[in-house]
Amino acid sequence: MNGQDASGAIRVAVKRKIFPAVGDREAQLVLQDIAFEVAPRSFLVITGPSGCGKSTLLNIIAGLDRDYEGAIDLGPAKDGVTFIFQTPRLLPWRTLYENIALALPDGDPRHAEIPAMLDRVGLREAQNAYPEMLSLGMQRRAALARGFILEPKILLMDEPFVSLDDPTAASLRELLMDLWRRHPTTVIFVTHDRSEAIQLGTRILRLAPGQASVAQDVAVTLTDAQRHDRAAVLQEQSRIFAI
Amino acid sequence: MAPVSTSTSSIPRPARALGFNSTIERFAWMAGSLLVLGLFWHVLAVVLQNRYLPTPVAVFDIMMREAESGELWKHTSATLARVAIAFIFSMFIGTAIGLALGKYKTADKFFDAWLTLFLNLPALVTITLCYIWFGLTDVAAVVAVALNKIPNVAVNMREGARSLSKDLAEMAAMYKFGSWKTLRHVTLPQLAPFFAAAARSGLSLVWKIVLVVEAFGRSNGVGYRLAIAFQEFDVGTILAYALAFILIVQIIEFTILQPLQARVSAWRR
Numbered sequence: 001m002n003g004q005d006a007s008g009a010i011r012v013a014v015k016r017k018i019f020p021a022v023g024d025r026e027a028q029l030v031l032q033d034i035a036f037e038v039a040p041r042s043f044l045v046i047t048g049p050s051g052c053g054k055s056t057l058l059n060i061i062a063g064l065d066r067d068y069e070g071a072i073d074l075g076p077a078k079d080g081v082t083f084i085f086q087t088p089r090l091l092p093w094r095t096l097y098e099n100i101a102l103a104l105p106d107g108d109p110r111h112a113e114i115p116a117m118l119d120r121v122g123l124r125e126a127q128n129a130y131p132e133m134l135s136l137g138m139q140r141r142a143a144l145a146r147g148f149i150l151e152p153k154i155l156l157m158d159e160p161f162v163s164l165d166d167p168t169a170a171s172l173r174e175l176l177m178d179l180w181r182r183h184p185t186t187v188i189f190v191t192h193d194r195s196e197a198i199q200l201g202t203r204i205l206r207l208a209p210g211q212a213s214v215a216q217d218v219a220v221t222l223t224d225a226q227r228h229d230r231a232a233v234l235q236e237q238s239r240i241f242a243i
Numbered sequence: 244m245a246p247v248s249t250s251t252s253s254i255p256r257p258a259r260a261l262g263f264n265s266t267i268e269r270f271a272w273m274a275g276s277l278l279v280l281g282l283f284w285h286v287l288a289v290v291l292q293n294r295y296l297p298t299p300v301a302v303f304d305i306m307m308r309e310a311e312s313g314e315l316w317k318h319t320s321a322t323l324a325r326v327a328i329a330f331i332f333s334m335f336i337g338t339a340i341g342l343a344l345g346k347y348k349t350a351d352k353f354f355d356a357w358l359t360l361f362l363n364l365p366a367l368v369t370i371t372l373c374y375i376w377f378g379l380t381d382v383a384a385v386v387a388v389a390l391n392k393i394p395n396v397a398v399n400m401r402e403g404a405r406s407l408s409k410d411l412a413e414m415a416a417m418y419k420f421g422s423w424k425t426l427r428h429v430t431l432p433q434l435a436p437f438f439a440a441a442a443r444s445g446l447s448l449v450w451k452i453v454l455v456v457e458a459f460g461r462s463n464g465v466g467y468r469l470a471i472a473f474q475e476f477d478v479g480t481i482l483a484y485a486l487a488f489i490l491i492v493q494i495i496e497f498t499i500l501q502p503l504q505a506r507v508s509a510w511r512r
């Protein structure tokens with residue numbers, strides 16, 4: 001795909017993605033004919049039941065998985081891509097501070113912003129601790145800080161808040177919204193949690209189970225204030241997921 | 244803020260708990276149990292009154308006599324030099340081989356049989372063959388010792404290379420670490436525990452083989468001295484040299500290898 005347009009949209013076109021046969025397990029068609037564009041600074045949530053191929057799709061967009069038919073065009077922002085993984089993937093032998101600092105090139109002026117970033121995610125006190133000494137919630141916050149310190153133009157997130165208790169997950173979502181408002185960036189966020197999808201996304205892409213294709217592509221019409229309102233989120237959720 | 248990849252980084256490191264009290268307790272237990280062993284030995288020697296079982300005091304006297312004449316230091320330093328060279332040599336080559344086998348599957352399939360062969364080759368065979376092929380020289384001695392240790396290190400490091408995390412490699416690629424930063428902050432820390440384990444088991448293996456090599460074909464070193472003492476059935480000297488060298492190896496273990504291992508695993512919960 002050539003000729004990047006001025007709009008800077010991300011174009012995803014996956015014709016086919018197959019998991020090859022391994023042992024006595026047959027080859028499996030994971031994704032088929034998935035095509036969409038993502039407007040700059042939008043927050044796209046890809047959702048669907050587990051096993052529908054949403055993480056695979058994100059890995060393809062990130063360039064971590066190159067074994068597929070189709071084309072991904074990240075546009076002019078392709079050098080500013082950051083991935084926040086399902087697990088924090090911090091280096092256990094480096095402190096939180098070092099983990100965040102390592103994401104930046106040596107001598108980068110943004111090193112000076114690390115303390116402020118640590119304050120924002122509430123980890124200033126824990127900056128010299130090793131990740132394994134901290135709770136999963138704190139590790140995930142550090143992973144968010146590491147992603148946002150880079151001021152990415154495109155931020156890909158793969159279920160970054162799974163296996164957390166509800167209050168922790170909720171506070172991390174608040175944190176993400178806060179960070180996203182400070183550094184507006186294009187986000188593609190994968191989750192199977194419907195209310196999380198509604199609360200965070202400006203647009204939702206539902207993958208259909210079994211068919212490996214897009215079942216629904218819909219805009220979320222909530223204001224920032226409504227996103228904090230449980231009832232409004234639930235109402236929007238029943239509107240979107242009723243189909 | 245200084246970049247993180249300089250050793251003089253201004254990022255404050257947490258104070259590492261050295262477990263001072265637990266160290267003292269460990270030493271107390273060790274001293275106590277060795278004292279009991281020594282007493283047992285002494286009682287046995289006094290009861291048996293056999294010239295082939297001298298008392299610990301007699302052995303200590305021999306050790307002092309050898310130390311004063313300079314013989315003890317002459318032989319232990321010769322042995323230490325061979326141990327050091329063989330150790331460094333085999334750690335270096337074994338690590339290189341192990342990492343290559345861990346990384347390249349085809350090479351691993353091919354050389355696995357060689358590795359098994361060398362792992363099971365008796366030290367005595369490599370030693371005699373090295374002396375026959377390369378002559379009774381120090382080079383032959385060191386090569387023989389290294390050949391015994393290299394497969395051991397290689398197996399350890401191959402395990403380390405195989406267990407490298409794909410998750411962290413992906414993370415490093417995504418966050419554009421580049422090859423130097425990836426090596427220093429992602430790859431080497433994962434290999435360090437395997438290296439430390441290989442080093443610790445390596446030292447004990449290497450010094451035992453060095454003694455055999457010296458007994459066979461060198462004219463100095465603790466092994467040579469033990470061989471002479473054996474010809475004279477001089478048990479006192481055998482024990483004096485053995486104990487002196489065990490002491491030296493333990494000092495190396497406590498002052499270098501154990502702190503090294505503690506350091507590379509300080510981040511663990």
